[in-house]
Each structure stands twice: as C-alpha cells, then as structure tokens.
Amino acid sequence: MANYLLEMRSITKTFPGVKALDNVNLQVEEGEIHALVGENGAGKSTLMKVLSGIHPFGSYDGQILYKGKECHFTGTKDSEREGIVIIHQELALVPYMTIGENMFLGNEQGSAYKINWNETYAKGNKYLRIVGLSESSQTLIKDIGVGKQQLVEIAKALAKNAKLLILDEPTSSLNETESKHLLDLLLKFKEQGMTSIIISHKLNEVSYVADKITVIRDGMTIETLTKGEDDCSEARIIRGMVGRELTDRFPKRESNIGDVCFEVRNWNAYHPIYSERKIVDNVSFNVRKGEVLGISGLMGAGRTELAMSIFGKSYGDNITGTIIKDGKEIHLHSVEAAIRNKIAYVTEDRKGNGLILSNAIKTNTTLANLKEICNRGIIDKDKEYKVAVEYKEKLRTKTPSVEQLVGNLSGGNQQKVLLAKWMFAKPDILILDEPTRGIDVGAKYEIYCIINQLVSEGTSVIMISSEMPELLGMCDRIYVMSEGKFVGELDGQEATQEKIMAMIISADDGSHLVDDLEADSEKTNEEEVVSE
C-alpha cells in the first residue's frame, strides 16, 4: 500500500434538496499530479471546497486525512497552514493592486503595524521568476493578461508554502500556448516534489499531465485510473464520465413539430470588457414551431452569452448578425423589444438575475408582463392575484400563498416561479438556461412536464443545459457549442453523450472535422449569408 499524502474517506455533503457528494473517496500520493474529471455539477468543485475548508468541518460527513492525521478545517486559513492551497476557477485578484500586494494579501510581510514593502516586492519577484514571469511584482494586476494572472495565482500559492496545490479549471480562460506553459510548470513542480490536484474538462490536458485520474459522476467516485496501468485514453475517460443509464426520468412527448419559426444567422458578440475577445463566433441556427432545441457545451462555451446577446443584446458588445422570426427580420435592441417580439429568456442564475427575492411570488410572476394586468399604468391587483394563482396551480408551485416572498421558497419552487414569470409573458420562443440546475429529481421531472406542455401548445423551446442526459432526454435536436462556435448538430434520436463529448473535445484540439460538420449542417444558411 502506497503512502498517501491525502486521503478523503467517504465524504458526503448535502445541500438543501441536493446530495452534492455521496460517499466520495479520493487518495492522492505524495508527488503526483492527480486529475479530477467529471461533468459539470458532478461534484468536483464541491469536493475541493470540502478539502480546503470552505465548506467547514461539520458541514459534511466523512474523514479527511492529510499526512496521516485527521484534519478538521474550518476555513481556508486552516488548510493553508497545512500547505493545501486552492486556486479557484474565477481569478481572485484585486485589479488595482500590484502583483506583490495581491500575492501577500492576507499574508502580509512584516508586522501588523508596518508592512515590509521591500520584502514584499523582493519575495514577489522571486516567486514570479519561479513561475516563469519576467514582470516586476510592482506591476498592477489589471495591466497583465489573463494568462499571466493565472500564473500570479500560482505564484501566490507558492508564497503560501503550498505542499498540495489544487487547481480548478486553471486553463479555462487561457489560450493554447499559455495552457501548455502552465501544464509544463506543474510538471516541473512535480519533479521538485510538489503534489497537485487538477480539475479540468480538457481531457487532452489531463492525459498530458496526470499520473492518476479520478472520475466523479453524480457526486460519486466512479473509478481511479492510473497512468501506465489502465487505459487512460480520452474515450475511456469519457465513458467513465457519462456512463450512466437513462431510465424514464423524462416524460414522453408527442412531437408535433412545425416549420422553422425562428432563425439566427451569423451571430457574433464580443466580451463587454475585453473587447478583443470574441465570445460568440459566427453562430447560425434555427428553431421550428413546437420543437425543443438543445444547446450543449461545457461551462464557458458561450451558450449563456449567446442567449443573452440574442435576448435584446443584454450581454456583449459589437453584436452582429440577423434574427428572423416568422419569416421577418427583427431587430432586438432592448430586452423590452425582445419581450414585445414574444421571446423570453429564463436566466441560468435564478437568484442573481432572475428573481427579486425580497418580493412576493405574485409580484415576480407579473414583472415581465405588467402591461397585461395594468390599466393606464394602474395595476389591477385582482387580476394580478388571479394570474399568480393560475400559474401557481399550473406549475404546482408548493407554497401556502402567492403573497409569500420568493426568497422563502426552495430552489425547485423558485425555478417554477421564474418559469411562471416568463410563461406569463406568453412567448413564442422560450429560451431556458440551465432550467433544472440545483433542484431535486422530482422537481426536475415536473419542469420537464411543463416544457412538454408548452411545446404541445406550439411554443418553441431552446434549452441550454450542462446536464447531457437532460438534453438527450428532452430535445428534438441538439447543437453542440464549444469556444463560442457551434461545432455540430445532432438529431435528438441519434445523439449520445459520447458523440457530444467527442465533438467538444475534437473542437478543443482544433480539428477541422467539426468545421466541416458545421458547414454541412448550416449549408442552407450559408447561401444567403452576407458577410459582416
């Protein structure tokens, strides 16, 4: 039996309504690079949050053994004292502070009454050289690119005397050269005895650096593959990630698909802050009446950005492209115009962007379509109440009354209120972004039933989801998106998780196969295209 640096034993973590981790085991040997792979929401990040103490001891079940001792971390301070440092997917640097200040934030050099700036910047420079950066540690963070910022994060971790480095999707915002540099750096550290855990979607990178690969699915450890012993090919890993049975978790639906009623052609959008970054890259697609159209892709593929840029340009800059609805071109310059044209977008982040938690269910239900219940600007409260009750019953929202504040509802019921709000806007095209994220299986089933009901009434649904089984179970057609582009189109019947994953991954490799696919599927559109 090898000597483990870290052992996590039967970790179980429950959030209200969801079991995020279910008896997860993870064993990491000293001096290895251990990869954690799994679909979005499989529980990788949660597991690492448990390890680093962000989910403190006591909020989960199970044991964490580090260097053979059991650990009770109650915060990142505790785990960092032991040399366990986590680098999150979203960079946690303060843009208007220098590299040095950021590196020692919360770990200031000198005494509490006098920061030793000479030491701060000298040490800063030292760690910057280790990660291969030639910048001065007095440079402001905002003045260096994202790739270098990621390296600063690593330098920051080294400055904390990291023994075990945890990287959550470290390359998700990096280009290929930057990614390669970062991965090589990890390999170099490994030779010097550093242990790393890397979470990544990019399986080619995983195969490149990892000694062991642990696959997590639905909050459970599925298997651990060892390089040299097991087959570690991408296909093998994918099978581990997605291999699950599809029982009747999805209600049946009689498809009644009509003609194309909504079409987007050559859609482009740029990042609102980094204006050179193209977030949506020449995307074209169409939806038919009464169809459920899926958009699949990994986190950061640009699906939400695509949807929001269509929905009244609510995301992105320099948006170009054509939208055709019912055979007529429409211009959606504001959300109000989108709603007027009977397009609705149910946001992915229901608490942040979707609902007003401090308001009642009825107020939330009517917010997007107040005109309907108003008479010359004055709200007909009777009508509002009736509408709220009608939708509450239609969606079977569990609440004692529609006067209840939305903040007091469970996730599944909040999602239903959000759906009600947009159903009341009576859209022809309903865009659902992660409609079942973070809600339990029962509520999911109910939401699928609502979707079926809507399409049977002639609404077209565009469904963005990171849960592939959900897309496969619900959609008539699936587009696959990767890095801002549509890289493939699959019929709902013939689509499989392996096919989708393969499309995404081959697109990541820069293979041209997908471009051909796209060209094929979009051939009809190509003829009418006027280039921007």
Place this chain on the structure above:
Amino acid sequence: MNSSSKVLDFVRKYTMIIALVLVTVFFTVQTGGKLVLPSNVNNLIAQNAYVFVLATGMLLCILTGGNIDLSVGSIVCFVGALSAVFMINAKIDPVLAVLLCFLIGTVIGAWQAFWIAYVRIPPFIVTLSGMLIFRGLSNVVLKNGMTISVSKKTGFMSVFGGGANCYFPDYIGDRMADVKVPKFIYDIYPGLPPESKFNITCLVATVLAIVIFVTMTVLNRKKRQKKEYEVEKFVPWCIKLVVISLAVAAFGFSLSMHKGIPSVLLIILGVVIIYSYITSNTRVGRYFYAVGGNEKATKLSGINTNKVYFLAYTNMGLLSALAGLITVARLTTATAQSGQSYEMDAIASCFIGGASAYGGIGTVPGVIIGALLMGVINLGMNTMKVDQNMQQVVKGLVLLAAVIFDVVSKRGGKLIAKNT
C-alpha cells in the same frame, strides 16, 4: 406556530408602531401630559411638515438600491429663496411664483437625475455636489445673507402653513354658535387654555375620515371574501381597524380644540395619499421596488432601469421644492441658512420607518411612522427642555438602533455576520 413566535412575529411586523406608542406614552408621562396638548399635536405636524414631504421623496430614492439624496436641504433653501425673490423683489403673482418654483425644483431634480441615471455617477457624489451648488446659489440669490420676509403674502402663507392664519377655515363653525370645550376635558388636559372651543369643521372632517376609512376597509374585505382571496383573520383585522380609527379620532379631536385643520396637514395628506397609491398600485411604483430588489433581474424583465432612477431623483427635486415653500412659509422669511441637515431628517425617517438600506423594501406609511417617531422624540425632548446636544445624541442612537434591528432580524436574529 407557537405563542412565543407569534408574539415575536407581531413585534417584528409592528415594531415601529409599538415604538411610537411607547415613546409617546413615555414623553406624555415625563412632561406631565404637555406632549399631547392640542397645541403640541398641532406643532408636531407644523414642525415636521417638511420631513413628511422630503421623506416620501427620499423613500423612492432609497428604494432604488439604498441610494440617498444629500442635496435636498440645499434645494429646499434655494427654492425657498427663489420663491421670496419672485414674490417680493420681482413682484410676481404668488400663484405663478409657486408654479415657477415647482418647475425649477423639478429641473434641478432632473439635472441630478440625468447624471445618476444615464451617466451612472454614484448618487452620493452627484447629490453631494448638488448640496454644495444649491447652498452656494442660495447665497447668491439672497445677495450674501440678506433675508426676505414673505409675511405680507398672506395667501401664500396660509396655503403653505405659515403665520397665524394657516388653518383650514371653519366654514361650519362660523355659521353657528360657539361650542365650548366641556369641563371634564380640562381634567384630562390640565394645560388646555381656558375658554377653548371646538372647531366644528375639524370635528366633522374627522368623523367623515373615519367613516370613509371604515367603509372602504370593510368593503374591501367583503370583496376579497367574495372572490375567495386570502383575508386577515377577523379578530386582528378588527383590532387594527378600531386602533386606527381611535388614533384618527384622538388626533382630529385634539386639533379641533386648537385652531382646526392646519393647511399644511392637507398638503401632507395629499402627498402621502398620492405617493402611497403610486408605490403600491401603479406600474411605475412597482419598478422602484424591482430595481432595488434586483436590478439585473429587472433589466432582464424588459424594464428600463435608467428611467426608474431618473424618475426617483427628478421627483425628489419636485418634492424638495414643495418642502422649500413650506419652510419659507413656516419661517415667514427666506434665509440662506434654512434647510440645513433636512436631508438627514428625511433619510433617518426612511430607515427608522423600515426602508432597507439595500433598497427594494419600504412603504410610504412606514416612512411616515418613522418621521412621526422622530418628531415625537424631538417634541418630547424640547418640551422636557433636554439639552440640544443631547437631543442629537438620542436621535443618532435611535437611528442606529432601528437599522440594527432591521438588519439583525433579517439575518434570523444573529447579531454578528458570518465572515464568509
């Protein structure tokens, strides 16, 4: 729900009303009943008229996301100064002068609102600058410290609540014999001036107000029951109805023994009723709450949030102008020092009255209760002749306590916030 959590729930829901009652009782006892003398009840309204008006406008700004308007005191002073200059120096007809003042107030509001809503300069900065600008301009208009008396403009004075004759005329009482206050009332109000008589119009108006209120509430309940909507339980509903009616009765009765209905009370009632209605019954009103509750969600619901900010601050300018006219009338002169720290009174009333410092929560009636609470504390301490400086200390502590209570009760009773 067990009985102790029922009590807690009740306390949480009616905190400020309970506080208002307790404070009133406390000062009534401490001042030997002087606090509730008819003349003092009248003072409570007259002295705080500007607070009621400004706090109502401030509520809209705070609703949009805890944003405050620091410039209102200066605008009050500036518009007040202008009204005097128009009426006295330029000899413009008072009606026209008043209209001009409202227009100027609105334009000032719109000026600030533009920077806040469309250019997205933080409200704190824009209104801080407004505070300086309009204080300075007041001095310019009044040619460095000159004061202008408006006491000759009697029509203006009586409408906006200044001078000796600023009461709603006793149309009914004038046409009949005087009704003297009976003996036993003097036992209840030992400080009442001898030979007091009732203002009949005020009594009639009070009775009318109660009748209208009770009928509307009962009809509304009937209507809701018929449509099978939720209604409050009968007993608490009844108690509420009776308590409010009694409060109105006591208030009206008190005023009738003084000089009747102060004209400024009618202005306040108008503002309160109009803005209560706007905030609770109109589409625009709904938007204020939505923006403060979650601006992103509001934008994604197709609402122009810039416009909402614009409206809130433009309206604040309009109401500041109204408060400016009221202030000039009450002081009978325009001076460059008036209106100082009025913004703080308005802001404090909002937060004491339950508006959330993060926006999205708060009601006009709540804010009025908050303003009344501050007013009673002021009046009580003045009557008790508490040192001015200590008065400020007390008011500061009351404000802090009110907001702490709000924040902590929302966190489920935990005093210390988590550090994550």
